[in-house]
Amino acid sequence: MAKPSPADIRKDNLPAETDASNRVLDMAEGKVQDIVLDTIDAAQSQYTEAEYKKVLRKIDLVLLPLMWLCYGTQQADKTSISTQATFGLREDTGLVGQQFSWLSTIFYIAYLVGEAPGNYLMQRFSLNKTLFVCMFCWGVIVLSIAFTHNFAQLMVLRALQGLFECTISPAFLLITASFYVSREHTMRSIIWGTSNSGMDIITQLVMYGIGKGAQANPNSFSPWRYISIFLGCWTILMSIFSLLILGTPNEVRWLSEEEKRITAARIVSNKTGSSRQQFKKWRWDQVWITFKDPQTYFFFFTVIINSLPNGGTTAFGNLVYVSFGFTPLETLAKGTIPQNIVTIVWFLFVGIVSLKKPNSRFILMVVSTIPAFVGMLALGLLPKEGMLWTRWGLYLMAVTGRLPGLLIWTLLPSNVAGRTKKSVTGTLIFIAYCIGNAVGAQTFQAKWAPQYIPAIIICGVMYAVECVLFIAWRFYYTIENRRRARKIQELGLTAEQSAHQGQVYAESDMTDRENIHFKYSM
Template identity: 70%
Template sequence: MTQPVATKEMVSDEKTSSSDRSTEVIDAVYVDEAQDDVLNTVNAQYTEADYKRVLRKADRILLPFMWLCAGIQQADKASISTQATFGLLQDTNLVGQQFSWLTTAFYISYLVGEAPSNYLMQRLGVNKPLFVSLFLWGVVVLCIAFAQNFTQLVALRSLQGLLECTIAPALVLITASFYVSREHAMRSIIWSTSNPGLDIITQLIMYGIGSATQKHANGFGPWRWISVFLGSWTIVTSLFALLFLGTPSEIRWLSKEEKHITAARVASSQTGSDRGQKYEWHWDQVLDAFRDPQTYFFFFAYIVNSLPNGGTAAFGNLVFVSFGFTNLETIVKCIIPLDLVTIAWFLVVGALTIKWPHTRFLFMVVSTIPGFVGLLALGLLPMEGTRMLWIRWGLYLMTATTRVTGLLMWTLFPSNVAGRTKKSVIGTVMFIAYCVGGAVGGQTFRAEWAPRYIPALILCGIMYGVVCALFIAWRFYYIMENKRRAKVIEEMGMTPEQSAHQGKINGESDMTDRQNIHFKYSV
């Protein structure tokens, strides 16, 4: 007996009125083998115990290695800030804006590599591109230890950015393929705590390297040993990624039945599960992405959010040194406390978003406020004198909460974007915004403003205020769109259960969130 499958419903087509949508008839077509696979996934009957068993297995294996990969990427990228306080500027004769260009070049090449890497992961899968990029950027970081001048450094940093652009979209795709929407925030926060968590570990190791080399000075400076350590660690990490990371259809540690359980479970999110099928490139989904208002919210919010984050990531150590701390004190009294506050806030937000799933935007708004206040106060209030050192320290520490905003935006991506090609397009758009913001952020810290960089800090504070307003407008759009869809579905005479079931079928048929009127946006 054949079963009906919904054809694509372009719910946001400007040429189609709401009344027309309410009278649309779902066409019935005979199911072919692929459609039968869709229905087999959607209608699969498994117990809650089956779902929990597979979920626990994924958590035990995926999260530790995703944590390691995400953390080593952040450590490699941001290590230049610590290296700057351990002789990099002097040993390579950097002058003027050359140090800023090491950050800007990283983000520009990151941007260039983003579209090709997303395309390759759609066509080849996640596992092998992730391994290759990790291995090669480890080699590049290792080579930085032997750089002698700005030309060599900027070339290596550009290669590093070109290779690192794979890691974040790969981890987001893995998260989306193993977890349902309500779990995206907490699971992403868990592996993203590696940014401050692994940074604490690497900062302590770099403290040891710096302390030892200062006591036993030789021609191979402490900043060079830092690159040797990080590069070697990254190469080892790439081997773990090859063995354990990928989408359900790629990894070997799930049985065939467990892979089907995972797909059946993820189907409830209506964004499409990973059933091992090959995805073709759909140009209609490309057009859909650029007609979608959420694409532009992702784009502009990410630019504005990345500008202050990119600048403070590269110049954070130098800002703390300007307060009066030594290079070694900066690590143990400034960077590590900043990381500890970040981890605590990440975990608080993660726990609360599990209890109240529709609060991501509220926490994004709340998290920008301390950074806005802290940086403006740091830039505008008189801060002269040694007694003000710890006040300046506390104000800069307030930026720790802002680190969660970029992550929460990422969790909205797998939750609210459906359609494999559309995911690739919007993922690329997000990374373009991330790179533009990071590249500009590095340039806002001008050499003539050293050592305190007051104008740059004020600008970063203002950007946190702007992104806060964007978050509020973005949430309002999702709420209005959900209400509009609910009204259309009610006019179609469908029950919530029928709508949810049809939404699963549409999602597994690789329909986008705009084409699938039954899709509900997560806020």
């Protein structure tokens, strides 16, 4: 069958059900039209599977190790106050009542404030340079925390840290979307997502050594201050590497022009648009489409529910272990590190399953919430004293609940098309993330210390609510995919024609909501 000509993307040839005809016509003129057709032509006929695999191996070898290190660094920086609290931070800075909780809450409030401008800057300018500036600045801030002496100083620095740190997660989602096809999103995101636990193990071992050394040689410079110096210097170093290596395919220097074309050709099948056209104009029509899309609200409310237990356990996780009867050093060796090891194993297991069984993400997310719900609820209902290792085991079960937070994010590059729509949806996801984490930190009330039983029960209930939302979300995608399949059948298009037209629309920056040929991944 003959391949459709450039005229196929003219206004009078667009399906009647889309209301974006004028826009696609405009986008398909001149240089953009040439790039769109060249990219689709390259995807359909010009490269072999061996050439694709060769470029993919290069991308994996260059990108994933540094993404792992950088993403793990931001997690270590963000959550370090939990460990620092066990090494004298609260006592040295005179924190009382809910002040320690506010160090997490203010971080996420500032994170929220920075989301919209951060995403705008990454779309309007260079993702690579924006990420470098933000990472360098928050490294300096983490280093400065070592020299604080009171609550006010800590609050200011934690707020600034959240303001600059907010760019890395949306940046990594955009990088994943621009280098990988949909079926690869889950495994690649899990690989760099395991760094939250992997780097935490490494930094916890370093912090264990710092704490051990400080106990053996006590002086006025407390161990928690050395922890900030170590983390700040490491972050600054990683920011320099991010400047040299990270970015979209068009920004990086380690791909040749031909390799960049191959990369764009690979991801045409996503129907979410490649970065080859370099759309930088902010599209207000896509903003309105985002807010009319039901999946936007699934993203928003599910992320809030998911982040509530995360916000509490991130800040108070080590203190919960101390409440079991562990010392600060035992908390690191017998609590945090085993938790992180189990997290990595579970993440990798889910990643392998997702490769072998496509469209299994929602099933895996539902399965992951069940042990977390059982573990947290049982922990909250146990007698308040004794049963140390039973408590340890139940709290360990909750680590499976970390997985859905990452898998939700992988749905963004897979199921949201249109450059501005991706940015707006990403911003809303991270606003929800901030709201959930900020509120979650406040659920651990000082009056409930040291066991925090009501807060732990609340976390367990949130896992159950999250499970119900996943089931409803998957049902929505199933209904929507069936509706689109019926519409394509009514138009009399073959599977090949539908796939080609869907790719043309996606490369012309059409959103998933408008593109009737787009199929949601589950």
